[in-house]
Amino acid sequence: MRVQDSENIRGLLDKLASGYELSEQEWRFLIDGSYDRELLYHKADEVRRQHYGTDVYIRGLIEISSYCRNDCLYCGIRRSNARAGRYRLSEEEILSCCERGYVLGFRTFVLQGGEDAFFTTKRVAGMVGKIKERYPDCAVTLSLGEREREDYEAWYQAGADRYLLRHETASKEHYGKIHPPTLSYEHRIQCLWDLKQIGYQTGCGFMVGSPYQSTEALIADMRFLREFQPQMVGIGPFIPHHDTPFRDYAQGSLTRTLTMAALTRLLLPKTLLPATTALGTIHPEGRELGLKAGANVVMPNLSPAGVRGQYSLYDNKLCTKEESAEGLEDLKRRVAVAGYQVVVDRGDSRLETAAADRSKKTGNAGVY
Numbered sequence: 001m002r003v004q005d006s007e008n009i010r011g012l013l014d015k016l017a018s019g020y021e022l023s024e025q026e027w028r029f030l031i032d033g034s035y036d037r038e039l040l041y042h043k044a045d046e047v048r049r050q051h052y053g054t055d056v057y058i059r060g061l062i063e064i065s066s067y068c069r070n071d072c073l074y075c076g077i078r079r080s081n082a083r084a085g086r087y088r089l090s091e092e093e094i095l096s097c098c099e100r101g102y103v104l105g106f107r108t109f110v111l112q113g114g115e116d117a118f119f120t121t122k123r124v125a126g127m128v129g130k131i132k133e134r135y136p137d138c139a140v141t142l143s144l145g146e147r148e149r150e151d152y153e154a155w156y157q158a159g160a161d162r163y164l165l166r167h168e169t170a171s172k173e174h175y176g177k178i179h180p181p182t183l184s185y186e187h188r189i190q191c192l193w194d195l196k197q198i199g200y201q202t203g204c205g206f207m208v209g210s211p212y213q214s215t216e217a218l219i220a221d222m223r224f225l226r227e228f229q230p231q232m233v234g235i236g237p238f239i240p241h242h243d244t245p246f247r248d249y250a251q252g253s254l255t256r257t258l259t260m261a262a263l264t265r266l267l268l269p270k271t272l273l274p275a276t277t278a279l280g281t282i283h284p285e286g287r288e289l290g291l292k293a294g295a296n297v298v299m300p301n302l303s304p305a306g307v308r309g310q311y312s313l314y315d316n317k318l319c320t321k322e323e324s325a326e327g328l329e330d331l332k333r334r335v336a337v338a339g340y341q342v343v344v345d346r347g348d349s350r351l352e353t354a355a356a357d358r359s360k361k362t363g364n365a366g367v368y
């Protein structure tokens, strides 16, 4: 790849940030090329500041179940990992996590888990209803994998505001190599469109450096983001888990992950972009670097300390004090040192959605 001068790079970044479609060759250069990444990160930070200033939104992540019916080849809680510790939280435990989080200043709770049949349509709807009743000024985000459209509808009716479902990869061929044959790319993408249509603020996303991922697959991810226009995008490096078939693969690179995050900020200026736990896992300052490359969300762990170690998606996942809600003061300090500020706010996407509109009507949104 030819080293280009900074004027050309700036021109290309401006083209992306202005909404123009890039050619295959231009994408390839931005992803793989040798150019000064600081130019890219700086531009992403500039665009983020235009829309969100220096605000960093915090989401309290509650990992409600480590049971999963699926067998994704990269994931530590895959069904066939007999060594994975399994737990599920009771409704009372989940509510007490929310209580702790609320006091700490969290205004979004993210309920994430493996695809666990114990969490029936009704059970989840009931839980969402209770959280919204107790904390009407908070947003509830669900991240419970692929379900029937009726489930998504019921949970939305119960008050859920947002849904996170990473698409994992927008290349059908690549999808097939990192998932068991029982899962289909088409179904996952259909779920995302359903969620969006129902009215959720919807998040997709992908891992960087997952086995068999080509540059073409990453370009497909960017094209999918452009088409789907998600309100949130989760991007983190792949990190091997020792009890999965991908144990011997290398982890995703820091620079490549930051590159994809920054490009996403330029492509979708108003999106909510977390500096992910996985990014913080591969580098001691991964999350700060993420913020400086266009990210504007962090998701500290609110799960009860006793189960944190069991929600083991990949090796060495941060689940120590620093990553937990108790480490929030420390996190705030680190965010401030990086030049940003943690705010007490629901942190809705600036992209209009039915969910944001609904909370506006009920006076619950902090932003509008």
Ligand code: SAH
Residues within 6 Å of the ligand: 074, 075, 076, 112, 113, 114, 115, 143, 144, 145, 146, 164, 165, 166, 168, 206, 207, 236, 237, 238, 239, 240, 241, 278, 313, 314
């Ligand atoms: N069952 C839910 C939640 C999955 S866990 C769902 O399907 O959405 C949340 C995310 O962790 C996944 O979407 C995946 O992108 C990420 N993840 C799983 N294993 C990983 C690994 N080994 N390295 C990095 N990220 C991983």
